[in-house]
Amino acid sequence: MSSKKISQKKLEKEELFDLIVQNFPVGLVILDANEIILEFNPAAERITGFKKEEVIGKNYREVMPGLPCQLKNVRKQIVEQKDKIFVHLEGTITHKDGHEIPVRYTAAPLVKGSELKGAIAIFRDVTKEKQLEQHRRVLISMFAHDLKGPLAIASGLLLRLRQGKAGNLNEKQIQYLDTIIREIGKVDKYIRSFLDIVRMEAGQISLSKELCDMHSLISELLTDIELKAKQKNITIKMEIPEDLPLVYVDKEQLQRVFFNLLDNAIKYSPDNSLIVISCKDIGESILCIVEDSGPGIAEEDLPYIFDPFYRANYSESVEGTGIGLAIVKTIIEAHGGRVWVKNKMPPEHGAIFSFTIPKAGSEKITTKPSSAKRNR
Ligand SMILES: Nc1ncnc2c1ncn2[C@@H]1O[C@H](COP(=O)(O)OP(=O)(O)OP(=O)(O)O)[C@@H](O)[C@H]1O
Ligand SMILES: [Mg+2]
Numbered sequence: 001m002s003s004k005k006i007s008q009k010k011l012e013k014e015e016l017f018d019l020i021v022q023n024f025p026v027g028l029v030i031l032d033a034n035e036i037i038l039e040f041n042p043a044a045e046r047i048t049g050f051k052k053e054e055v056i057g058k059n060y061r062e063v064m065p066g067l068p069c070q071l072k073n074v075r076k077q078i079v080e081q082k083d084k085i086f087v088h089l090e091g092t093i094t095h096k097d098g099h100e101i102p103v104r105y106t107a108a109p110l111v112k113g114s115e116l117k118g119a120i121a122i123f124r125d126v127t128k129e130k131q132l133e134q135h136r137r138v139l140i141s142m143f144a145h146d147l148k149g150p151l152a153i154a155s156g157l158l159l160r161l162r163q164g165k166a167g168n169l170n171e172k173q174i175q176y177l178d179t180i181i182r183e184i185g186k187v188d189k190y191i192r193s194f195l196d197i198v199r200m201e202a203g204q205i206s207l208s209k210e211l212c213d214m215h216s217l218i219s220e221l222l223t224d225i226e227l228k229a230k231q232k233n234i235t236i237k238m239e240i241p242e243d244l245p246l247v248y249v250d251k252e253q254l255q256r257v258f259f260n261l262l263d264n265a266i267k268y269s270p271d272n273s274l275i276v277i278s279c280k281d282i283g284e285s286i287l288c289i290v291e292d293s294g295p296g297i298a299e300e301d302l303p304y305i306f307d308p309f310y311r312a313n314y315s316e317s318v319e320g321t322g323i324g325l326a327i328v329k330t331i332i333e334a335h336g337g338r339v340w341v342k343n344k345m346p347p348e349h350g351a352i353f354s355f356t357i358p359k360a361g362s363e364k365i366t367t368k369p370s371s372a373k374r375n376r
Pocket of ligand 2: 260263264320322323324325
């Protein structure tokens, strides 16, 4: 190929790149390995209010602190040769005029061989979607809330019937009434959990955070949960390093997370098996893992397992509403963490639920460290 042809081809490539960047229908930012903005397309200008000339050469954190590309973590992952380093997340960026814009973004590292060259992020303004979601949430929660009233009246009357306050009952009638009362109790639990999720998603449950020691947070919870485990002769083992840093969390809500994960681990594991809870310091966060030796999660269920009311087929014989994991996800995300699940590698079997919680100190702490005693 002649040198003229090569340079023409190069020019075409550059033109094509430029054309894509300029016309890309979502915000696009390209960073170098030092997080400096190299490219900022017109859609990014529209969303943020910043002109390309104002941001080129600046660190992206100055312009869009709500859009974490976390090159530091990416570097670490490259060193450790982990492949999944894309993130699909929601965040908030501040418009040039100061108002907050909710965005959904995807960020990926730009890697050549094993060298990190930079990162690319695309983001979309989701203000309208958020407003619609909010509207839908309000409608659904009003509906769920209104169901609670008639249900409470029905339960009250059924209990009176069951207590014989409206006349004596025969055995069959008692049996039917017990079943109805139990089933109504389940509907009530559904509605309450559902309302919890809706409220948390809408940010209506304010977390009352305090400095906590993971070891005591989990130990307090184990007293109850171990009774359940004993019924199946399941052993729960804790692997938490003595020097694990404190976390700044809503203790009650985080205990709810562990409760839901352990409740599942016990429910879905065979008798005489082992459940391991472990926590470790991974830099900016604490990584917590609950692993069991149950059936694990089928490949086709993995994408939906954290959705409200989703239950895998094999769970039909086990009692549940399908809402425990949705609550786990909402609580962890409300704390700024992430939760995911994978299966153990064969020949082992079992589910491994992991989540991260930002370490205390990564945010301003105003509460007095009331439960920060290290009483092990
Ligand atoms: N440790 C686990 N091992 C295997 N399957 C699991 C495990 N944890 C959850 N699952 C699957 O994920 C589904 C959703 O779990 P989730 O905790 O949300 O609901 P649930 O346990 O069915 O009901 P509940 O609302 O009472 O917690 C379960 O029905 C089950 O199919
Ligand atoms: Mg559950």
